[in-house]
Amino acid sequence: MSEKLNQLKEILGEVSDLNHAASVLDWDQQVNMPPGGGEARGQHLATLGRISHQKSTSDEVGKLLEDLKQEFSGSDSDDGALVRVAARNFDKAIRVPAEFVAERAVVTTASFEAWVKAKRNSDFSIFLPHLEKVMELMRNYVSYFPPADHPYDVLLDDYEPGMKTVEVKEIFDEVRTQQVKLIKAIRSAKQVKADFLHKKYNEKKVWGFSETIISRFGYDFSRGRQDKAAHPFETSFSVNDVRITNRYESENPLATLFSGMHESGHAMYEQGISLAYERTPLANGVSSAVHESQSRMWENLVGRSLSFWEHFFPELKKVFPSQLEGVSAKTFYKAINKVEPSLIRVNADEATYNLHIMLRLELEIGMIEGNIDLKDLPEIWNTKMQEYVGITPPDDARGVLQDIHWSAGLFGYFPTYALGNLVSAQLWEKINKDIRGLDDQIRSGKFDSLLNWLREKVHIHGHKYDPLDLIQKVTGSKINSAAYVRYLTKKYSDIYGL
Amino acid sequence: MSEKLNQLKEILGEVSDLNHAASVLDWDQQVNMPPGGGEARGQHLATLGRISHQKSTSDEVGKLLEDLKQEFSGSDSDDGALVRVAARNFDKAIRVPAEFVAERAVVTTASFEAWVKAKRNSDFSIFLPHLEKVMELMRNYVSYFPPADHPYDVLLDDYEPGMKTVEVKEIFDEVRTQQVKLIKAIRSAKQVKADFLHKKYNEKKVWGFSETIISRFGYDFSRGRQDKAAHPFETSFSVNDVRITNRYESENPLATLFSGMHESGHAMYEQGISLAYERTPLANGVSSAVHESQSRMWENLVGRSLSFWEHFFPELKKVFPSQLEGVSAKTFYKAINKVEPSLIRVNADEATYNLHIMLRLELEIGMIEGNIDLKDLPEIWNTKMQEYVGITPPDDARGVLQDIHWSAGLFGYFPTYALGNLVSAQLWEKINKDIRGLDDQIRSGKFDSLLNWLREKVHIHGHKYDPLDLIQKVTGSKINSAAYVRYLTKKYSDIYGL
Numbered sequence: 001m002s003e004k005l006n007q008l009k010e011i012l013g014e015v016s017d018l019n020h021a022a023s024v025l026d027w028d029q030q031v032n033m034p035p036g037g038g039e040a041r042g043q044h045l046a047t048l049g050r051i052s053h054q055k056s057t058s059d060e061v062g063k064l065l066e067d068l069k070q071e072f073s074g075s076d077s078d079d080g081a082l083v084r085v086a087a088r089n090f091d092k093a094i095r096v097p098a099e100f101v102a103e104r105a106v107v108t109t110a111s112f113e114a115w116v117k118a119k120r121n122s123d124f125s126i127f128l129p130h131l132e133k134v135m136e137l138m139r140n141y142v143s144y145f146p147p148a149d150h151p152y153d154v155l156l157d158d159y160e161p162g163m164k165t166v167e168v169k170e171i172f173d174e175v176r177t178q179q180v181k182l183i184k185a186i187r188s189a190k191q192v193k194a195d196f197l198h199k200k201y202n203e204k205k206v207w208g209f210s211e212t213i214i215s216r217f218g219y220d221f222s223r224g225r226q227d228k229a230a231h232p233f234e235t236s237f238s239v240n241d242v243r244i245t246n247r248y249e250s251e252n253p254l255a256t257l258f259s260g261m262h263e264s265g266h267a268m269y270e271q272g273i274s275l276a277y278e279r280t281p282l283a284n285g286v287s288s289a290v291h292e293s294q295s296r297m298w299e300n301l302v303g304r305s306l307s308f309w310e311h312f313f314p315e316l317k318k319v320f321p322s323q324l325e326g327v328s329a330k331t332f333y334k335a336i337n338k339v340e341p342s343l344i345r346v347n348a349d350e351a352t353y354n355l356h357i358m359l360r361l362e363l364e365i366g367m368i369e370g371n372i373d374l375k376d377l378p379e380i381w382n383t384k385m386q387e388y389v390g391i392t393p394p395d396d397a398r399g400v401l402q403d404i405h406w407s408a409g410l411f412g413y414f415p416t417y418a419l420g421n422l423v424s425a426q427l428w429e430k431i432n433k434d435i436r437g438l439d440d441q442i443r444s445g446k447f448d449s450l451l452n453w454l455r456e457k458v459h460i461h462g463h464k465y466d467p468l469d470l471i472q473k474v475t476g477s478k479i480n481s482a483a484y485v486r487y488l489t490k491k492y493s494d495i496y497g498l
Numbered sequence: 499m500s501e502k503l504n505q506l507k508e509i510l511g512e513v514s515d516l517n518h519a520a521s522v523l524d525w526d527q528q529v530n531m532p533p534g535g536g537e538a539r540g541q542h543l544a545t546l547g548r549i550s551h552q553k554s555t556s557d558e559v560g561k562l563l564e565d566l567k568q569e570f571s572g573s574d575s576d577d578g579a580l581v582r583v584a585a586r587n588f589d590k591a592i593r594v595p596a597e598f599v600a601e602r603a604v605v606t607t608a609s610f611e612a613w614v615k616a617k618r619n620s621d622f623s624i625f626l627p628h629l630e631k632v633m634e635l636m637r638n639y640v641s642y643f644p645p646a647d648h649p650y651d652v653l654l655d656d657y658e659p660g661m662k663t664v665e666v667k668e669i670f671d672e673v674r675t676q677q678v679k680l681i682k683a684i685r686s687a688k689q690v691k692a693d694f695l696h697k698k699y700n701e702k703k704v705w706g707f708s709e710t711i712i713s714r715f716g717y718d719f720s721r722g723r724q725d726k727a728a729h730p731f732e733t734s735f736s737v738n739d740v741r742i743t744n745r746y747e748s749e750n751p752l753a754t755l756f757s758g759m760h761e762s763g764h765a766m767y768e769q770g771i772s773l774a775y776e777r778t779p780l781a782n783g784v785s786s787a788v789h790e791s792q793s794r795m796w797e798n799l800v801g802r803s804l805s806f807w808e809h810f811f812p813e814l815k816k817v818f819p820s821q822l823e824g825v826s827a828k829t830f831y832k833a834i835n836k837v838e839p840s841l842i843r844v845n846a847d848e849a850t851y852n853l854h855i856m857l858r859l860e861l862e863i864g865m866i867e868g869n870i871d872l873k874d875l876p877e878i879w880n881t882k883m884q885e886y887v888g889i890t891p892p893d894d895a896r897g898v899l900q901d902i903h904w905s906a907g908l909f910g911y912f913p914t915y916a917l918g919n920l921v922s923a924q925l926w927e928k929i930n931k932d933i934r935g936l937d938d939q940i941r942s943g944k945f946d947s948l949l950n951w952l953r954e955k956v957h958i959h960g961h962k963y964d965p966l967d968l969i970q971k972v973t974g975s976k977i978n979s980a981a982y983v984r985y986l987t988k989k990y991s992d993i994y995g996l
Contacts, residue, residue: 013545017541017545018545021523021542021546025519025522028526032723034719034720034722034738034739034741035721036720036722036736036739037721037739039736040735040737040738040777041735041736043511043515043777044515044518044519044735047511047512047515047516047519048519051512051516221532222532222533222534223532223534223535224532224534225532227530237535237539237542238539240532240538241535241538241539278538279541
């Protein structure tokens, strides 16, 4: 084997270790850290980030990659993929000056704090000057890259490599028309009953039931764990240590079950990556949309299906007999799929969720183009919410200030949530062709054929293939809205008798 | 200020960040990590250790220190101490090759996992091959240093800088004679009643009571936390994030209270170090014996005193009324100080504790000299336990496998526990001269004068002074056994009516 490849792997292994160490520190900060620990933790993370950046952008790595690109040109081996992915990461990283990276850390730390305060006080003006600085950062970031068809392409590429703004817009335009039509039909139909979802459900029992479900899915607790945090997330320290967090909110107690399924979907993806890729840049999910297709599949296509609850509802009813008295599996199924215009993206039902995303995409594009005066954002937000979702936020906390992303400089991320929904439905159609009787399997609480299919077609490959190629290869088509619209239409026609 | 000093501080700050990151990873491994995570965690720690070692032993640091030693020669300022401590650490560290540091991380990670399994199954043979590798590491480590009077001096110096094996042996010989005499006298006295300590005590309530006690001591939970682990320990990620672990054993349920006090003693030391020393090598407890003097003081001189329980026993009785029915504070005090030969070091009474340490010291010296065949360890352990403590372990879990130290490569550490006991009594005599009515304060549940005294005389200085100098300065004498023997004799004369 190439000596240079070994050298590269050694450096990338170190970088992977440093990044995983930082992930442990970040997880600890969100799950365990006492309040006093924050300042020092910021320094620990800054040092790890700086060393990791230095190591991954060194001249040595650049020279190795130059030679290895030649050697592995056109190779579809794992090593070829490794060199290709490492070279792309390197080319991106060296464009960004170290001073920018340091400044971004300072600006986003301050803007995150301002956002927390602004949201608490529902006062956009507290966040506005910080958002202005973040936007300046974003525009500077874009300027480090060769001119693209659209400046937003550069931001999008960090989360969905290869995807173009114009393609996303086109796909979203189609979905919007279809989803708005569907929602209209639902509005004039007979509404479903869901009051029993908001009774008191004991936190420990809900948590226990969540762990039962995700264990049965195939999330491996011997290589992971579920902890409490302010926000549900998944994080990976190696293929064999992939953790998730969850939360419990008394006003919506069973949401814990669905966020658990969602994060376990992310986690099963990471747990399923080939061990051969450990300590290389191939040991990651391939893109945000593909990642999201996994989480949304387990949460929605499996976890909000009638077959699933035909199996699990009797178990749930045993745990919560009084809360669910007189409720059938079918009634429960309808309730957890109830469609209603809502203010908060993360709580939105499947029929309206993508509309929340489209709104954000349009704003982000306007902001990066400079066509939106940032001080007008709350008003534009509210107008579009009324237009798309049919509801106007009563305050900015439940409007323009609801998401953490902009404060953290995560522009280009939102659309991948909606793309993930589309991909999940594309995969689902293919899976149901490949696995005979999957629905019956789910109805008897069996998920191993499904998980094995996902492992074999998606998970095991990690970052080996380009995400858009992988989607084409596995589903037989590009990202498109047809399967998702078919799925939504069928599901809601049944629930609402359309 | 010296530009070179700033450069040094910047590098030492990075090293401190890397070491603290490693401490977080280590804490996580012992508190949270799922079994699958072990292998990758070993690699993360190896990489952090290697980079930290490279940075702290670079030629750049060597040159800076060479110049700064001149500049700060004889200075007793904080910066002078920083340069002195950094130079000593550097001189030690450059002797140890980076590959050794990385190998040690890998070997001890694996041997820790093996030890956990060996202890669970009470099967020394699972641990033996790993211990052999650890001993090879230890012998290699010693070989990197100039020949000492005794090879064990090299190991001891890492925990108790300046202390020699021959001195420890001498002090221990004195203590042993005195303690064995005391134990003999106790054996022929009327025995105390302690059966009520081994009733069923609810784990959660015991844990809660432990947290009440250590909060009242002054352990700051806003800058720390207490978690469950196989072995109680204290670890520090900054002066403002100092954590402890504890455990609950149903056969000795109240031991949790005393291990909590013990670890909080370590933690209050670390929480009390001057914030000005953050990210420098001065932000640590100065030596293992001084550290242990703090933990043993809170555990024993405070936590096993009659005054303490005259205050806390009524509270404890409220939590466990049936278990403690008919028991008085005095009876409880006698019971928790009952002297009896016992198997487990950490549960040993004060009269026999040091004998457990002496046994380990002799074994470690034999192991490092190569005079002990490791496969014979269980038998030698059992024979010596019978000889010193008068009891033979029924299995290796409660014998040679009970302590974590050897699995982690912590050779040279054990004697500092006994030295810490001696220092705690030396400090206690001084404190009781300085604080009038301390006993009455303890009897009313007040510990602030005591903690403030310790903060001012010991904690705040961190690693500024050499430990043996600090002990001399604060107590007015070298480490010696007189105060401890006086303390033990007085305490047990009262309890056993000698």
